Amino acid sequence: MDFQPDLPIPISYVSGRYLLFSIDAVTYLRREHHICGVLIGTLPQIPQQNVFLGLPLELMPEEARLLVDKGVACIVDEAKAHEGMNTLLEEDRRRYLRDLESQGLHVSRIQSDRKERNREQTLKKLEEKKAKAKAKASAAAATAQASTVPEEGSSTPLPKNAAIVDLFNAEGRSSSPSTGSMSTPPQAATAITPATSYPPLSTPPPSTHLSAPAVPSSYPLFAHLHSKGYFLSPGLRFGCQYMAYPGDPLRFHSHFLVVSYDWDQRIDIMDLVVGGRLGTGVKKGFLIGGAQKRIDEVDSEADRVDTVRAFSLEWAGM
Amino acid sequence: MADVDEDAIKAPANASTEPDVDLSDETQDFRFLNHLNFFADASPGIPRRGEKDFEPNPTELQADVLSASRGAMHNALSYPRLHNTKTRVVAFYAPDGYVPPVKTDRATPKTGGEDEKSSESTPKPPRPLPNSARISPDACVYVPNPKGQFFKTMGQADSLSRVWLLPEEALYLIERGNGLAHLGPPAGPGEEDLSVPMSLQAAYACFMGHGGLTLERYSVYTGLKRLGYALLRAPGWCDDLVKEDADASYATETTPPTLHGPGLAGILGSLFNWIHDPRSTASTATGPIIGTGIHRNYMDIYRKLAIIPWYDPITAPERHPADTTPPFRVVFHVFKPSTPFKKSAPPTPDFRVAVVSTRDQTTMPTMTQLGALLESTPLDPPARGENGPLRHGYRNVVMAVVDQGVVSYLRVADSAFGKEKLYENKGGPQGPKWNRNQKPRKR
Secondary structure (H helix, E strand, O other): OOOOOOOOEEEEEEOOEEEEOOHHHHHHHHHHHOOOOEEEEOOOOOOOOOOOOEEEEEEOHHHHHHHHHHOOEEEEEHHHHHHHHOOOOHHHHHHHHHHHHHHHHHHHHHHHHHHHHHHHHHHHHHHHHHHHHHHHHOOHHHHHHHHHHHHHHHOOOOHHHHHHHHHHHHHHHHHOHHHHHHHOOOOOOOEEEOOOOOOOOOOOOHHHOEOOOOOOOOHHHHHHHHHOOOEEEEOHHHOOOEEEEOOOOOOEOOOEEEEEOOOOOOOOHHHHHHHHHHHHHOOOEEEEEEEOOOHHHOOOHHHHHOOEEEEEEOOOOO | OOOHHHHHHHHHHHHHHOOOOOHHHOOOOHHHHHHOOOOOOOOOOOOOOOOOEOOOOOOHHHHHHHHHHHHHHHHHHHOOEEEOOOOOOEEEEOOOOOOOOOOOOOOOHHHHHHHHHHHHHOOOOOOOOOOHHHOOOOOOEEEOOOOOHHHHOOOEEOOOOOEEEOHHHHHHHHHHOOOEEEEOOOOOOOOOOOOOEOOHHHHHHHHOOHHHOOHHHHHHHHHHHHOOOEEEEOHHHOOOOOHHHOOHHHHHHOOOOOOOOOHHHHHHHHHHHHHOOOOOOOOOOOOOOOOOOOOOOHHHHHHHHOOOOOOOOOOOOOOOHHHOOOOOOEEEEEEOOOOOOOOOOOOOOOEEEEEEEOOOOOOOOOHHHHHHHHHOOOOOOOOOOOOOHHHHOOOEEEEEEEEOOEEEEEEEEOOOHHHOOHHHOOOOOOOOOOOOOOOOEEO
């Protein structure tokens, strides 16, 4: 659980966006660096819904920049890195394929074990049902016999239960074809699509890392709130730039709708009214802020973060 | 501080007070996935919304619940994408796309794949075969042995009955755990099979950016696919679309605009008639607009008061997608799950979707851009007697606004206020309450 990946963590730069494919990196960054990102992939277990999503994780450029500036992550051009796939040595390919196969065999074994257990349980239930029916139908003499039947079911099915077994097998076959493989014990390996390409690819050398991501003018406010322990996520759906959560969004509701302004930017009073009312309406504060110094007044983006001031608005009359 | 069981008790009450809660709006607690058995044959349901705490406190209970949530998330996300031997769909990546066969050889699909690769170096002009004509030049993955429900709405078959998939289709199948793609061609007979299966990461690296596929477009595609919709690329997919592309397939889709309403000329004509109306005793220049005659009902008066010309969306000519400015351009045709769908002859789309990325496009569309976008969609007038014709509009388009992986859908409709004459409704005020010309509505 508390796995510590090798630093810096490579962030995949794919078609202009920043993605993470390694579950260990995702968990680690969430736990240690309060970086959540947005899951955008389909969860293979339950693929027909949008409530729980899976890998990859998309990071905002702000998040990627923050991690790179902290020295926790680096940016890797994934399309270029994957050109290495075609030049993989035959030996590496063979080893990789062997690894995949052994993993697949392992999964197949787990699955068939589970199926076997499920089958036994179902058989047991069937037997119990049958026993109850018999008990009802026949006289007291039959009741004594019924108590012995479940025991039979829990051990290997006897020939007299063969009909039920056949029936069950037929059902199993129609619903999931892999049930049939039970009769042929040495199963074929289940094929696996791994989440990442490392291995077989080797970690790209630091010389190939891309430069830190370009960030919008709202970055100082983002970094400021992050440094205060807030978890931030994209907020357009809620009518703001970022949502600020006091803790992990898994367990906490957000507290602020965040909008960033430049220090000497004129703010339309209507925007404040709209933001204030919206925020109060959903029991959140409307937070505006920005860096007091422009980028040409300081040495680096990090120095600007220290000059950020933020204000929160609440609609008191509601 | 509620634990799982309490959450479950609270949930129904919650659901009844807020019936419109969209669970995907907020991060859900992955612990609820623990209740599902992924190996079960029956398809698992989706857990209910749980309660969250207001703010962190230093209690160990809260720390435990949080670490349990994270653990559940970790487990759910590390679940592998598995392909059973019997349901496995194997695909092969061909970065150069579909190359029509040099001569129609009746080879087996496998060796056909080899021929395909070897003939890559000599690109032949595509010969329009009945089947392969529909294969997009952007298709880059082929499935020699297509099986399963997915190919009802995805891919196009070539003359060797291999199904060619677009990058988004292939990526969706891989991500879903239903497809297994190999880098490179299949091994020939007798060769050792050393083609490496693609990882999810490799699939993203290879397919994203291929043939105009952006992460935003893919997010919309896969989000709607997960909900059961069928999607096809619209003619406006290519950003560098030119008008000369207007081929037969587009022409059949356009319906010539028919004049139903009076239009601007009609209004002026009636105004002109009214001025010369013998019953009227005055013109607007010299007297009251409605004249000084005897008025027997309000309808006549309102009709005479309506002298301001109004916009009639029916008279607007339908425009070619090339007239629109990306990203305000329809890129997907979306079909409801209930719409009977045939790959060879797709029905009229239920929705037309334009995809906008907030990081590339930070401003609202201008009226010109929005007008062009709406006019590039065919006329879809509200049905007769439909409740709320203003809301439905005469043309409509769905804008999918993608903010770093979070998608918001907005429906924009072209309403005709001049056509809905309120004074003709006898039973007092009717229809929808809103009064804006363009009403964005979240679905």
